[in-house]
Amino acid sequence: MAEKITPFLLTETGCLPWQKRTLRQLGKDEHFLEEVIGKNPRILGLEDRRTQLRGEYARFHQRPLKTPLGKLVYPDIVFLCESGHIVIVEVKLADNSDLKDRSVIEQVLDYASSLAAYTEEKIVKLFGEAKDQSFVDVVRTKFPNTEDPEELAERLLGRMRSAELHLVIACDGAPDGLREFVRGVTNQSALGGFELRVVELVPYTIGDHSGMLLLPAMPVRTEIVARTAVNVTYEEGQPKVNVVVSSLDEMADEFRRAQSGVVKEMRMHPALAAVVSAYDEIAVQGLGTSGRAWHYCQIKPNDWPSSLHYEFLSYNRNDNDIGVELHLENKDVKPIAKFLEPLAGQLQSKFSNIAWDPKWGRLVLRMRGATPSVVAETMKRFIAETRPVVDKALAEMTATPYVL
Secondary structure, eight states: OOOOOOOEEEETTEEEEOEEOOTTTTTOOHHHHHHHHHHOGGGGOOOSTTTOOOSOEEEEESOOEEOTTSOEEOOSEEEEETTSOEEEEEEEOTTOGGGGSTHHHHHHHHHHHHHHHOOHHHHHHHHOOTTOOSHHHHHHHHOTTOSOHHHHHHHHHHHHHTTOOEEEEEESOOOHHHHHHHHHHHTOTTOOSOEEEEEEEEEEEOTTOSSOEEEEEEEEEESOOOOEEEEEEEETTEEEEEEEEOOHHHHHHHHHHHHTTOOOOOOSOHHHHHHHHHHHHHOOTTOOEEOOOSSEEEEOOTTSOTTEEEEEEEOOTTSOEEEEEEEEOSTTTGGGHHHHTTHHHHTTTTOTTEEEETTTTEEEEEEETOOHHHHHHHHHHHHHHHHHHHHHHHHHOOOOOOOO
8 A cells, every 4th residue: 555645835934734635525516526627627637648638628517418228317527629539527526425336337338338329410419509510510619720620520420439438537535446446447358448547636725725736646547448339330321320338247247257367259240359369369468459349459559649559440241351450540640641651662562452541541451351360460460560660750759748
């Protein structure tokens, strides 16, 4: 257990100790903390090189979401971010009983599955105003200074549909039970797509002085929360979305299985699942697969931004047609394209089917009909050939730091 360290305020008359408190002791409630976070989203500490989350935030409090089972849920805060990310925040005080079991996890999973199932029309009604006819209109209204509202709208919609969300449980004190439950989630490598963080905003006061010091801390974080499948089909020209999220009982069982080294069967395209299984057997340490969606599976080097990654992609629901790809999914990493585009020609002798896709910013090797072991080995060689180029490009990029 870490030693307790008391912060002090140094003044001309001496050192004044800060006293750790709870918001309830200070006469504050969950609404107070919700308002503080809503007006100051950077206090959550989400902005770093790995997430690439930055820019302006559009906030929405207590917007009603209908779950795939028809239940209405109300996330405390939803942030749409100018960097193309979505953050959902559930606010609890330390004495809330929901923090002591998996109830709070169930809540944030409800939010994620609900948003993933929404059509664009419903998303416009959820976040837009009466005058907004499309989600691009919503983006123009909420981010009037963004350079490319169409691209930002497409990126936000894509992340909602694939449930690529940042889920945050914010509290003024996290009980050990919550920490241990979330740590159990981190061990489940066969589950997939959300990122979950517990963020403590601990208040400190000095004597009878007004005001408080909020000290942020992140006791635990995971990129793996629930196994999710988001399937979109079209019937008579209209999209039909089917979202499947593991039940909390199933999740708890799988956490126990993961900790004992047992992994249940993946819910993904059978051909893709075979490729992923073959690849994970030969993957270099630190370059295993991450997440399990129906039609894709990512490989995220630890020192790369999450918007820059390798990916296995299934192109056809009824065929053995898998792609080995390297994706640039954020404008902040798009400058790397000038390093990758020439590789399509330089690597022809090693990968005859390699191509550069300028529309989406990705290197693609389409491997229709190849056996799982061949696709897996190709990804391993593809990473070995391209990663040094990307590492060099990242080193040359100059990032503008944020002062929070």
